[in-house]
Amino acid sequence: MALTNAQYDEIMHEYEERRALHRQELEDRQRYVYETVEGYKELEDETASASVSFGKRLLSGERLDRSVLKRELEELARQKLILLTEAGFSSDYLDMGYTCQDCKDTGYIGNEKCHCFKQKIIETLYDKSNLRMLTKSANFRLLTDKYYHGEDLKRFHGAVKAAEEFINNFCSDYQNLFIYGTVGTGKSFLSVCIANELLKKGHSVIYFSSMGLFELLAENSFDYKNKGELRGIYEDLYNCELLIIDDLGTERTNSFVASELFSCLNERDNRKKATIITTNLSLEQLQKTYSDRIFSRITSNFRFLKLSGQDIRNIKKIARKESEDFQ
Template sequence: MALTVSQYNSILRQYEEHQTRNRHLHDQRLHHIYETVPGYQALDEAVASTSVAQGKKMLAGDTNALAQLKDQLKDLAQKRAALLLENGYPADFLDPIYDCPDCQDTGYVHGQKCHCFRQAEIALLYEQSNLKRMLEKENFGTLSYSFFQGDELTSYRQAVEKCKNFCTNFKTSYQNLFFYGTVGTGKTFLTNCIAKECIEQGCSVLYFSAASLFDLLARNTFDYRAREELSALCADLYGCDLLVIDDLGTETATAVTLSHFFTCLNERLLRQKSVIISTNLSLEDCRNRYQDRIFSRIASNFEFCKLTGPDIRMCKKVSAVSGPVR
């Protein structure tokens, strides 16, 4: 799971491309302002000349030079902002341009990987999961209520609203969701909707089917050569903004992998990192299948969302043959 040198360098090259593109865009804006806003270039040049003049005073021992320089630069900045506003441009039109203002397109904040770097890293590491292509098809924009009626339609609408609220409040409110119910009622679809919204907010999202997650934990646990990879995997599992575990109950579980699963859940709860779980199992089956300490963590810290209704996948197949549902 750890990045190779070439993978790490490929992400850094992306940041270099962002920096180059944004510097070019800033230069274009500056050239445009010089040509269209009379007096702006002179104010810009005054910043350099003032800095040089006050610098000479500081070298000569003038103790007031630094304070004077700050006041003069502040005055020049205010004049430049006012000149932009007078000519119909926002005051920050010539501020530095960044894809990620948090790290200023460096990938790091105070020596730690920025959330945008983590998302780029995760996208690279899990490209084989085909998540991006899946989310292009399954999102709130493609959501349909056509296959639900009556109380099931009301319940599904409420579930959708709950998911949208989860996304809206994701960065300000810690939440966990547990989707359960019968097969084909839209549980995976709704988790995909949430994943897409959170990714577009710049949050790091890890998405696993339960089977692939438990298989990955098992392979890394029993291969002594993969201990570093297991450590990197755990760091991602514990630290990403949102962890999605789809289809819980389809995995092959052992005492060791269940222990890892418990540790993962517990660590994320302690760190207040959100988790979404979906399953076709009933709550009683979940209680019987998993250790009490796992189910108690879920029962105490997740909001349950039950989905019932027709098997949408089957309905779509029938609809494709006989025509659209009316």
């Protein structure tokens, strides 16, 4: 599934804005250092004039030893660093900042798209999932066990430990997670927590509600004009490093859905690409709802994590209502 020219230009414009923002931040830090660290600006000017003077002499035909200039610049840099750190600033305070250190906010490493650019493409093409927004309200910093008790609490701690292992071993250990249990027990929340950590590590993640995924496939499967588009969608689904299918079982199940789900799971397994599925279905319901080969594929290739307990969304809703009534 390819970007339009307008979508590509929009992403590149975002990178330009990032670079402009970081340049402005650096200029503000430089200005502050010039104003507060005595002698720093003079050393900076001396560095610039030394380079300019050396260049002019080279252009005039003088035969000069470049190592002399190198040693002079290194000594000036050493003196600047001493002034900076003695004034209480970190040694990298005047380094350029980047949102992505790998591509320096250009979107490319050499001629190859950076991982951050690839993820921007995914987010642009599949913006219905709104994954970046979801990670702001669902991440490990906000994860809490206060809604679980007894056996439910044990299951929660086990699921969190498994999620952390999944993240830590993501690059070395091919693994899939099947997170199931009763409504409102934090299954989707945990899957987004995992997505957030992997996005921060630079991995590509596609997140779909089950209903949204099969609607997208159906929209493009039954119109011959969209064959090219459909091929692109399949490549994205099969090749992204992590695919999350949320709320499996909420879609309208039929032979098309069963066929597409099996193909997706099978292709991703062949390519050793990780998948996370969340569902409210029990294992018995899963087997009844989908074909035996799908059930077999899931039970043989996925690690099962069960969450149980009260409906957390309902608990929060009641708490908000009581708070509003009290006020």
